[in-house]
Amino acid sequence: MNRSAKWLQLSTSAAVLSAALVFPTAVGATTKTTVEAHVEWNSFLQQQYGVTFDKTVTREQFEKALLKIVSTTSIAEKDLAAKTFLPESKDASKLVVWEAVSAAAKAAELKELGYTYSEEKVAASLKKAGISYKKGGTLTLQAAQELAVAIDTGLVSANALKSASVEGAVSAELACHLLAKVAEFHGSAKNYLGTIADEEIFGKLAQAWKESQIIKAGELQELVDKGLKQNLITGYNLKDAAFDPHFDPQRTITYGHSDIAHAIQLIGLLKSEGVNAKVQFEPKTSAFIYLKEWGEPVQTADYEVVQIENGNYIAYAKEYDLSLEFDSVKEKEKFQPLVLKYAKRDQEDMTGLIKASWWQPLYHSRTELADYAVITNNVLKDGRYVVQSFSLNDESAKVVAGFQKLNDKVKVETYKFWVDQPFFNYLNGESK
Structure with missing residues (x-):
């Protein structure tokens, strides 16, 4: 569906742990090397939790990091109240491998499963990691x-433990791996459907669209x-913040639209150009004023209207954001030229475009990009729900003041971000 005059009313608004250690990636994607995987886990922990380590890790550092991660999860209060998942130790500073794995297993809520293991089952599991148990x-x-349940569930790889003595000091690499896996077990790690290279990505996108619906808050x-x-x-x-991908903003672009065929063709375009990225589908509802002079609106499951006092309507339309975390910043920079060439309409009967291309495509980055314009996002939150209203920078203060006048307890977060020039032109009143 092209963005018509009706839609134009919308202001949308490092060293390796083991040469044998390999981290899993999405089906169809190229397996990452150990170095690449560690860099990614390290980057994720730093961005999401502010966690970084030197070459070796102390008990206090690991404990604080672990509690920071699980404090945002649904883990039982009685477990959090203990203030530590680490076993008691005579050495208050040194953290050894078995202690870190033990703590991670408890933080990932695997201990009850582990305690069902017989001594024979424990011995068999530990043997995979070259560990003798008696x-x-x-x-x-x-x-x-x-330790056994951590190995069997993939919280830590057997190969990783083979290369490290259970009584040895914990490296930064192992600590990052364990912490990131704990986040993953709680659904707090990177959240995405797959990658562009994933052969099943198109079906996953189509299914995600079918499962989504107009959001109410x-x-x-x-x-x-x-x-x-x-x-x-x-x-x-x-x-809905539950679909937040937790991607690296340096390598991420978010692209909004209302036609799922457009998304499928866009991913196909990127794939055909040799560009790879993680792909997350984020359901979105766009709300805007539908003027009564446009005629009686046609309602569907994906498009609802509510008449307001002056005879106009508020329209609620089912849309989506595609968040794309590219393999590198250089790959991210390839995105805009492809969109402007193949997904940006410049005339009514234009050919050579992917389906449902808009006059003003909408995509943005939280980090600076050349040839992008800067605008402001005005954000309100309530639990898992997030409202965004995009504005020109000099209009943001008015928007914030207006919401606070409506409710003096409301908190409006604002931040500047980078959008494509056509959408910036739209915010300035240009129709094309």
């Missing part, structure tokens, strides 16, 4: 069970709808 040895049965939505009625904003986006 009753009365260095490891208690409980510690051995925790109760009191938060009532507030921003008041802003719409008072012309404080001309439109907004409503998203």
Whole structure:
């Protein structure tokens, strides 16, 4: 569906742990080397949790990092209240391998499963990692069970433990790996459908679109709808933070649209040009004023309208954002030239474009890119729901003040980000 005059009312709004250690990637993607995987885990922990390590890791550093990760999860309060997942030790600073793995297993909520392991099952699991277990040895049965379940569930690889003594010091690489896996077990790691190289990515996109629906956000939505009625904003986006991909902003572009065939063709275009990226589908609802002079609106499951006091309507349309985390910044920079050539309409009967290309495509980056314009995102949140209203920079203060006038307790977050020039032109009143 092309963006018509109706839609134009919308202001949308490092060293390796082991040469044998390999991290899994999405089906169809090229397996990452150990170095690449560690760099990615390290980057994720730093961006999402502010966690970094030197070459070796102390008990205090690991403990703080682990608690920081699980404090945002649904892990039982009684476990958090213990303040540590680490076993007691006579050495208050040194962290050894078995202690870190034990703590990670408990933080990933695997201990109950581990404690079902018999001594025979424990021994068989530890043998995969070259670890001998016998009753009365260095490891208690409980510690051995925790190591065994960590190996069997992939919390730590057997190859990683083969290259490290269970009584040896924990390296930064192992610590990063364990912490990132704990985040993954709680659904807090990178969140995406697959990669462009994934042979199943097209079907996954189509299925994600079918499963999505218009988002409702109760009191938060009532507030921003008041802003719409008072012309404080001309439109907004409503998203569910549960679909946040947790990507590296340096390598990520987010692209918005309303036609799933367009998304499939866009991914196909990138694939045909040899560009790879992680792909996350984020359901989105766009709300805007539908003028009564446009005629009686046709409602569907993907397009709802509610009439307001002046005879106009608020329209709610099912859309999506595609978040794309490219393999490198250089790959990210290849995105815009392809969009402007193959997904940007410049005349009504233009050929050589992918399906449903808009006059003003909408894509943006949280980090600076050449030839992109800077605007402001005005954000309101309530639990998992996120409202975004895009504005020109000099109009943001007015938007914030307006929402605070409607509700003096509301918190409006603002940040500047980079958008494509055609959408910037649209915000300035240009129709094409």
